Amino acid sequence: MGSPGELSAIAAIMSHYVRNTVVTFIESPPTVSDWAERYWDLAARGLPFLVAEADGDVVGFAYAAPWRPKSAYRHTVENSIYLSPAATGLGIGTALLERLIERSAAAGCRQLIAVIVDAGDPASAKLHRRHGFSDAGRLHAVGFKHGRWLDTMLLQRSLPEVCATQQADRSDRDGAPA
Secondary structure: OOOHHHHHHHHHHHHHHHHHOOOOOOOOOOOHHHHHHHHHHHHHHOOOEEEEEEOOEEEEEEEEEEOOOOHHHOOEEEEEEEEOHHHOOOOHHHHHHHHHHHHHHHOOOOEEEEEEEOOOOHHHHHHHHHOOOEEEEEEEEEEEEOOEEEEEEEEEEEOOHHHHHHHHHHHHHHOOOO
């Protein structure tokens, strides 16, 4: 991961969602350079950034990023999954989410949060609920995109506690933040 070709494909996939949908509140498509910075930041934190390929082409990606910047949130991450429009409904999102859950737990994460625009993509909420996420709240009219106010749903899944404990122990020993 991290090759210019992969990052270019990721930027193109995200550009589609930024320009044509409300599933993301990003309003200007991130550049290849932005994606490289995000990838290396997450890698430095030990957080997963996954890429799905079919026939040598990037068809989707998923990553876990810090939920909030305050240090007490260090074991909680927010997941993001995006697929090329032609790759939806083929099980690729399911495979990415399953692997992201595994990798997030292995990284010492305790809680996984999905922030889903309510009017944007009912399939995303359904996918997350099928994988153990439960409704944790709703924020009303917190985003404005394409001329309308949008709500977000918060879905949450707990990950095995032993992983978070191991990560906390490692952090305490070597002084590095988790």
